[in-house]
Amino acid sequence: MAVVISTIGYFLPIFAFLLVLVVVYALLKKSEILGGNEFVMLLISFVLASFFIVQAKLVEFIQFSSAWFSVGVVVLFFIFVIMAFLPGDAPSIFKDSKWIGWAVFGIMILLFVLSAGHVFNTAINWALVRTWMSTDWFGMILLLIIAGVVAWQLKK
Numbered sequence: 001m002a003v004v005i006s007t008i009g010y011f012l013p014i015f016a017f018l019l020v021l022v023v024v025y026a027l028l029k030k031s032e033i034l035g036g037n038e039f040v041m042l043l044i045s046f047v048l049a050s051f052f053i054v055q056a057k058l059v060e061f062i063q064f065s066s067a068w069f070s071v072g073v074v075v076l077f078f079i080f081v082i083m084a085f086l087p088g089d090a091p092s093i094f095k096d097s098k099w100i101g102w103a104v105f106g107i108m109i110l111l112f113v114l115s116a117g118h119v120f121n122t123a124i125n126w127a128l129v130r131t132w133m134s135t136d137w138f139g140m141i142l143l144l145i146i147a148g149v150v151a152w153q154l155k156k
Contacts, residue, residue: 013053021049061119068111076104 025045034040052058132138 016059017049017053020052021045024048057119061116064119065112065115068115069108072107072111 022045025041028034028041028044034044052062
């Protein structure tokens with residue numbers, strides 16, 4: 001049994017390489033960002049998959065980002081379920097689906113930037129951020145932002 005587990009551990013980097021290669025190629029093919037040039041899509045997929053083999057920090061970045069991405073998806077799901085059980089018609093904020101899509105996209109981009117700063121730890125001083133978030137000023141600013149959004153929605 002131990003031999004089987006150590007053999008699987010030997011092939012894990014190869015499996016990770018193939019997974020990243022296939023996922024990136026599929027995303028490039030489906031989104032058609034690069035047009036129909038198969039060679040360029042395969043080359044970009046190969047280069048990105050090679051980065052994941054060479055740099056272990058990228059794997060940590062994906063683990064950290066995917067965990068928070070999953071939490072965000074579950075939270076959005078529960079918000080939509082709660083909104084579905086409210087009596088009457090859906091609030092006006094949920095009728096404009098383009099706005100919701102762009103907001104979710106912006107939040108996900110912000111999440112990836114923050115997780116990159118957390119994993120690579122080059123641009124953000126997390127001790128300073130934690131200290132600032134524990135102050136009364138942060139709570140006051142957050143409260144004012146939430147109150148402003150609620151007042152804006154009530155005014156409509």
